[in-house]
Amino acid sequence: MPAFAIYSAFKRILANEEISTPLAAILALTELIENSDAGTMFELVKALNDGAHDLQKQASNPISLNAGCELFIAFVTLFPHDSANFADLKKELILQGQNYAAEALTYRKKIAELAFGFIKDGSVILTHSYSRVVMQTLLLAHKHKHISVFVTEARPRGLGIKTAEALTAAGVPSTVILDSAVAYVMDKVDFVLVGSEAVVESGGLVNAVGSNQIAIIARAANKPFYALAESYKFHRLFPLSQYDLPSHNSKILSFPRPLLAERASSTNLSARDSTASAHDLSTPTDEKPDLVPPKITQQQISENNPDVDYTRPDLISLVFSDVGSLTPEGVSQYLVGMFAG
Template identity: 30%
Template sequence: MTILHETAEKIKNMEIRGAGRIARAAALALKDEAKSIDTDSLDEFNAKMKAAYKLLYQTRPTAVSLPNALRIVMRYKASTVAEARSQIIANADAFVTGSENAVKRIGEIGARRIKDDFTIMTHCNSSAAAQIIQTAFKSKKNISVIATETRPRMQGYVTVDVMQKAGIPTTLILDSAVRYFMKKVDAVVVGADAITVNGNLINKVGTSQLALAAHEARVPFIVAAETYKFSPRTLLGELVEIEERDPSEVLSPEMQKKWPNLKIANPAFDITPHSYIDLICTEIGAIPPEMAYWVITEKLGWEIEEADENIM
């Protein structure tokens, strides 16, 4: 199995998880594919790269970081295979480096919003959200974390592991206990799989209930998101597809046979309205959700249709 197909399978099966990690893995998979294609025909090279793009694109339809990363890597104009290969490799390396630096910068910016003696609630597993918490802790702030299990894939266990290794006091709670514990929380910090043009957040299912409970309790709700998680396609009115995952993640096949008429819904993500978001921490600064349009049109800075022409 090639690195391309192995990466696609791992993304699809959630062995590689988290929007930022998915984006970086996909970029590196395209880089490896560009290096491994043995041809002197630019048309053949382009066709194989487009096939690689489409294979990766179809693995996780909701995490906009994935198609954004793929488009960035595939932005090349070349007259020879050597030129095309060189540009793709450079694009991939620049994206991965920029993504890693963005997470570090988000941690520095977001940590300023975390005060001494804060209890922070988080959901699922986000490298950017975790970076904010870890940066605040490393700056000698006395903080603690409440992490949800994040069923059914239990991504919260990954967050707990990160926090325990960092020495941060952490409590693991049931997803359904969010409202009960919100009265003990000073801030909610979550990651993002996508942010729409109007500032709505698409993130792991259950995020919206944290936002609703935080809004009711007047607890600040902070999103940690690299700018490549903003969705340019929503400028054109396109809706972000909410991924529906396999029912077996919720109920075993044996139990499904026991209740053959039972319907099982397993959405991977939900939508949090921008009105429940206090702040989005990006690598370019802490912004209100209303600035999403500016980020998409000015910071991302490329024409959507033009970008798609090269790869679709």
């Protein structure tokens, strides 16, 4: 039997726009159980850990993927059962994984309804990048209240434009602003509303790069900074700085060496070599090598910059989740209970 291609399964599941990265990871691991020939719990957990490792190796940003893998493997390890045999247990785990993913798709609606109570009529909201749960919240608010939305471009991926187009199509007044114009518009904003890649054990937020500086500016302007996050994005990760994130690597924000240009053609070099005297060869020169004129593309900039950043918990006002509205400290307490069985 050929080995189960978990990353192919993950990409196939992720093609559904309603499925987020952690849920796709959970469903891919569920399929791995279905295709596994493990005969004991030890073998099954090892297969799941190996599958999670394979997913992480092939993902450019494994943070939210890790959250889903971690949650599902903990569930399998702690799952109470009275199955007559291991085959029945595997069937039950597959069913539970599928049922959880189906239920998790309702979480955005719960979060939108919870956050709706914090949005007043006439609110001016600043959001960053693109988030499905933020979109659902804004569209719900638009049905019952008058709101206006500033949307950042969110370079390098530029997903803020996708948000603005969807809001405009739904009739929500929205304006795209430069990432560098956040401080300029902050005085007009009532609060900031962002999604999340993950909410970590410190209560901090991992989200599209630029979220951290928006939170800093919001704090300086005394404006609330709210994050929306499904509970399957809660992640046992404790970064102390941006450089502790698993997505960080040595290529990000590196200083590439300038390229040296050819100072002469091979023909000129041959002619010079044939006529050069011994005195000329031994005399030092003050000439400096020429540099290639820089041609910097947007792709080069994107490759040299991070996709996500970390926002400290003290900059976050509240985290709205399907398990309630939590302070950053509340997230830490919930995570402890979540993984304690």
